[in-house]
Amino acid sequence: MSTALVLTMTGPAGAQTGTLPPAAVSSAADPFAVSGVNVDISGGNPTTIRDQAIREAQAKAWAELYRRLVPGGGNPPRLSDNEIARMVQGFEIDEEKVSGSRYVGAITVRFRPNAVRDALGQSGGAAQYVEPPSRPFVILPVTQSDGRTILWQDRTPWRAAWEARQSAASLVPLVVPDGELSDAQAISGEDAIAGNSEALSRIAQAYKAGGVVVARTDMPANGPDPARGLTVDVTRYGLDGTRDSQTVQVKSGGSADELMNRAVAAVGTQIDDSWRRQHTTATGPEQNTIVSVPLTAVNDWVETRKRLSAVAAVSRTSLMSISRNEALITLTYRGDPDQLAQALARQDLGFARSAAAPAGYPGAPLPVQSADWQLTLLPRGSGAASAGAVPSAASPMASPTSLAPSAPMDAGGPATMGAPPRNLGTLPAKSIP
Numbered sequence: 240m241s242t243a244l245v246l247t248m249t250g251p252a253g254a255q256t257g258t259l260p261p262a263a264v265s266s267a268a269d270p271f272a273v274s275g276v277n278v279d280i281s282g283g284n285p286t287t288i289r290d291q292a293i294r295e296a297q298a299k300a301w302a303e304l305y306r307r308l309v310p311g312g313g314n315p316p317r318l319s320d321n322e323i324a325r326m327v328q329g330f331e332i333d334e335e336k337v338s339g340s341r342y343v344g345a346i347t348v349r350f351r352p353n354a355v356r357d358a359l360g361q362s363g364g365a366a367q368y369v370e371p372p373s374r375p376f377v378i379l380p381v382t383q384s385d386g387r388t389i390l391w392q393d394r395t396p397w398r399a400a401w402e403a404r405q406s407a408a409s410l411v412p413l414v415v416p417d418g419e420l421s422d423a424q425a426i427s428g429e430d431a432i433a434g435n436s437e438a439l440s441r442i443a444q445a446y447k448a449g450g451v452v453v454a455r456t457d458m459p460a461n462g463p464d465p466a467r468g469l470t471v472d473v474t475r476y477g478l479d480g481t482r483d484s485q486t487v488q489v490k491s492g493g494s495a496d497e498l499m500n501r502a503v504a505a506v507g508t509q510i511d512d513s514w515r516r517q518h519t520t521a522t523g524p525e526q527n528t529i530v531s532v533p534l535t536a537v538n539d540w541v542e543t544r545k546r547l548s549a550v551a552a553v554s555r556t557s558l559m560s561i562s563r564n565e566a567l568i569t570l571t572y573r574g575d576p577d578q579l580a581q582a583l584a585r586q587d588l589g590f591a592r593s594a595a596a597p598a599g600y601p602g603a604p605l606p607v608q609s610a611d612w613q614l615t616l617l618p619r620g621s622g623a624a625s626a627g628a629v630p631s632a633a634s635p636m637a638s639p640t641s642l643a644p645s646a647p648m649d650a651g652g653p654a655t656m657g658a659p660p661r662n663l664g665t666l667p668a669k670s671i672p
């Protein structure tokens with residue numbers, strides 16, 4: 240018997256509410272969901288064994304999610320059934336067979352992102368974890384054959400393999416476009432290969448994605464040749480302008496379909512590994528730090544917010560005050576300041592202790608707020624190279640750089656999936672002339 244029941248948990252024992260599948264977030268687009276958890280429980284009471292199966296599925300899903308998010312994997316912290324249940328947002332019974340004494344099923348478990356972040360470092364758990372993207376990426380399977388670049392025109396074996404990809408969630412969720420006329424109008428195969436930023440932005444926005452992955456391969460006109468294997472050029476484009484390129488080599492052997500399936504799996508693994516290398520952050524409780532941001536140009540605050548939004552270690556950014564020369568913000572983050580400095584450097588943001596404030600004259604009013612740390616804009620590309628070198632208190636502060644105007648971050652809707660809560664403030668129109 241197959242079912243598509245979606246259950247939302249409101250507590251450890253949880254009142255459970257059934258909803259229709261279209262209203263649920265697809266587990267394929269949620270890195271905090273674990274799908275295809277198989278359970279096989281025997282017992283004397285059908286209701287009891289079903290509850291036991293759900294508890295077992297949640298425990299198995301927690302172990303799998305831990306291995307997905309923690310570099311190197313390993314064993315997750317030991318948690319009770321109730322502690323795991325408190326992290327569960329809901330579950331879907333994908334398939335089940337029930338008899339008087341046995342329950343066999345496949346269950347998808349979806350976790351609460353912030354509860355997972357808090358639990359990862361508990362009881363001897365991990366010191367670091369990988370922050371998944373807040374939104375899925377669109378995957379564009381491009382085939383080049385006999386001088387043609389094919390994306391939408393024909394349903395190539397490469398595209399068919401991606402459409403048939405199993406829906407099990409990964410660290411970086413991937414969405415295959417429908418291939419409708421609107422998709423072809425948004426981006427062409429030539430645009431995808433060239434990395435046309437406007438076209439990439441159009442297709443990403445059409446699917447509410449955080450970026451686009453272009454997976455290009457050369458293939459004979461008569462289809463893939465298993466004896467030759469396959470080479471896939473993979474480029475991941477973020478909406479923040481980041482770009483990461485890799486080449487995936489797929490070994491020969493098997494049938495044509497098996498070669499395509501191996502290629503799809505290899506590309507997915509490469510994308511996850513690349514994201515994992517670049518988005519590792521510290522576990523542990525959140526902490527707040529008051530930070531000053533020097534402003535030398537009108538667009539400096541907008542650019543600062545944009546770069547901060549790409550730093551996984553930063554949970555929230557609250558604007559306390561702003562003038563034409565400086566913004567005062569509160570950063571909420573996990574880890575210690577040295578780890579935060581390295582994460583900020585990868586987004587070309589300098590982070591160092593502020594110089595001691597000069598002593599005031601007798602009777603001078605005390606400052607309302609003071610910042611122990613200062614955040615500065617660095618020229619693009621200069622911070623990543625020195626991400627391992629943390630500025631010391633005695634280091635001179637890098638001077639803010641005037642940048643081309645940047646579009647403000649999209650605040651049109653709530654963050655999706657596992658996105659950390661962000662409140663990055665707004666720039667009052669009258670603050671800077």
